Each structure stands twice: as C-alpha cells, then as structure tokens.
Amino acid sequence: MTHPEYILTLSCLDQRGIVHRVSGFLAEHGCNIIDSAQFGDAESRLFFMRVHFSLDEPGVTDERLRAEFALLADTMQLDWELRDAHAKPRVLLMVSKIGHCLNDLLFRYKSGLLPMEIPAIVSNHMDFYQLAASYNIPFHHLPLAAGAPEEAKLAQESRIIELVQTHDIDLVVLARYMQILSPRLCAALKGKAINIHHSFLPSFKGAKPYAQAHHRGVKLIGATAHFVTSDLDEGPIIEQDVERVDHSMDAETLSAIGRDVECVVLARAVKWFVEHRILQNGAKTVVFK
Structure with a gap:
C-alpha cells in the first residue's frame, strides 16, 4: 500500500523548539518523516526547514492535515507551504x-x-x-x-x-x-x-x-x-x-x-x-x- 507523500517548507523567526513542535505535529497526525533539513541564519535570525514525509494514518485526511497545521503555523508565525510530493510543477x-x-x-x-x-x-x-x-x-x-x-x-x-x-x-x-x-x-x-x-x-x-x-x-x-x-x-x-x-x-x-x-x-x-x-x-x- 502506498501512502500520500508531502513536502513541507517553512521559515520563521528563529525560536526554541521549532523542530520539536513540527516533528511532534507530524507524529501525532500519523506521518512518517522520510527526510528533513533545517538551517538557522544568525544574520537574519530566520529559521528554514524542509520536511519530506508520508501520511501513513488513513484516518487523517489532506484537508484535516492542512487545516490543523495552519493552526500551529499561526501560533508560531510560520511562512509555510505544503505540497504533494508527487505532483509535478x-x-x-x-x-x-x-x-x-x-x-x-x-x-x-x-x-x-x-x-x-x-x-x-x-x-x-x-x-x-x-x-x-x-x-x-x-x-x-x-x-x-x-x-x-x-x-x-x-x-x-x-x-x-x-x-x-x-x-x-x-x-x-x-x-x-x-x-x-x-x-x-x-x-x-x-x-x-x-x-x-x-x-x-x-x-x-x-x-x-x-x-x-x-x-x-x-x-x-x-x-x-x-x-x-x-x-x-x-x-x-x-x-x-x-x-x-x-x-x-x-x-x-x-x-x-x-x-x-x-x-x-x-x-x-x-x-x-x-x-x-x-x-x-x-x-x-x-x-x-
């Protein structure tokens, strides 16, 4: 069985716990991280992250995943995009x-x-x-x-x-x-x-x-x-x-x-x-x- 895959990219002001909160959200929603990279820029004080993950929990819909991540993003003031990993630009x-x-x-x-x-x-x-x-x-x-x-x-x-x-x-x-x-x-x-x-x-x-x-x-x-x-x-x-x-x-x-x-x-x-x-x-x- 194949699972939907996504690529999440985000940036925000650097702050403690970004990776923990994002990875925690994904785990709580039945997602498995395939690849993750992050970078904190000391000059701009911005944090950048890219996560490639699969959605393994059949009970979590695309709509729910996006809506609930938007709530987390608002609390952390994230600039983010969530894309279908298999969709060709x-x-x-x-x-x-x-x-x-x-x-x-x-x-x-x-x-x-x-x-x-x-x-x-x-x-x-x-x-x-x-x-x-x-x-x-x-x-x-x-x-x-x-x-x-x-x-x-x-x-x-x-x-x-x-x-x-x-x-x-x-x-x-x-x-x-x-x-x-x-x-x-x-x-x-x-x-x-x-x-x-x-x-x-x-x-x-x-x-x-x-x-x-x-x-x-x-x-x-x-x-x-x-x-x-x-x-x-x-x-x-x-x-x-x-x-x-x-x-x-x-x-x-x-x-x-x-x-x-x-x-x-x-x-x-x-x-x-x-x-x-x-x-x-x-x-x-x-x-x-």
Whole structure:
C-alpha cells in the first residue's frame, strides 16, 4: 500500500523548539518523516526547514492535515507551504536565439531527470519551433522587434502573463531569453522565475562577453542561476559553478566551455526548484540539496 507523500517548507523567526513542535505535529497526525533539513541564519535570525514525509494514518485526511497545521503555523508565525510530493510543477520555458540551455532542459525533462511538466515554450524568435515540436510541446512565437515602443513590449508581456495564468505555471525559466523584463512582469513572476547568465558580469557587459574575457586573459569561466527581479541580473543567487581555462584556448573554446557550465548550473537550479529545495532569505537563498 502506498501512502500520500508531502513536502513541507517553512521559515520563521528563529525560536526554541521549532523542530520539536513540527516533528511532534507530524507524529501525532500519523506521518512518517522520510527526510528533513533545517538551517538557522544568525544574520537574519530566520529559521528554514524542509520536511519530506508520508501520511501513513488513513484516518487523517489532506484537508484535516492542512487545516490543523495552519493552526500551529499561526501560533508560531510560520511562512509555510505544503505540497504533494508527487505532483509535478508546471514550467514555462523562454528562449531567444541561443538554444543550448533549452535543448539541455528538454533532454533532461524527456529523460525523467527533471520531475516537471512543460506546457509551453515561448520565444521572441522562430528558431526553435521545430525543436519544441519534436518534444510535442506547444511553441508560442511572441515577437518583439528591436527598439519596439513601450506599448508593444507591455502587450507582448501581457501575452506571457496570460500564458502563465492559463497554464497554471509554477516556474518560468529564462533559458537564454535575451530580453529585459519590465518591472511589471518581474513583479508578476516574483519568486517563480529563474534566469541564467555567464558570471563575467559586471566586468564584461554587452556583446561577445567571451571574446572580451579572452582578450583580458581570464582563467575562470562561470555561470550564475538566480531568481529574476527588477534589478537586472542581481536577483537572489541559486547556483553557480566555474571551469578553469588557460592561455591556449581561443574565444570560441571559452564560449563552448561557458555553454556547458550554463547548462549544468541552470539544470541544477530548476531541479532544486521543482523539488521544493529553495527558500528565499532576503537577497539570498537557502538551498537544501
């Protein structure tokens, strides 16, 4: 007999007895803890916790479990979410004309490495409509001409918001979507949009960053995945990684290495999000790996 499984995430002001009271509640309601992780941040004085558990007591319904935990949460002033561990989050992918991250995410999704559903792919170009079709995923071409007026940009972003709402999207992934999102769209996607970029910023901005980096003789190439905010490329960081390079490598080789790092870093960030392992801590994140 299989039992329902849940993932509980919570944060609150650090206080004595949080783990005891939460685990005690679960035990009293016929739950068995499968995995648990917690962290107390001395700087923010906040406590974070993630618990994966099964509900083994048939007499306890989902409604009762949620209602009675809400009472406990109120007394402890918890910011919490309780999710079905087997429900796959719904992810919208966005891309422009650079497709390595999109291709990597689609392969991992199809291979079962990323437990998620992808109801749609959005792009401001047509380059990857055939790739989307090969995975039987609807492709939405929402063009935005260079130098388009603000009204056109807001209209295009309204279509994105409409797709997010229509498909009940849990996460938007900017898989090298090369458009700056408006503050309105950033606010609409707060906490549920992830971006990926090379980690040369702010040193090498603009076009051909790998050529700029090669010219300066860099020895490390990296990538950063972070939550999207209205502060360009400065949202809470989820994951980063680096690869060493040397003088023998040309700009094209650096770029190829950078693409590989970007794919891995973005895939990790998406996996941790859909497994409910990321909690925001102000301008930072707590990631229970």
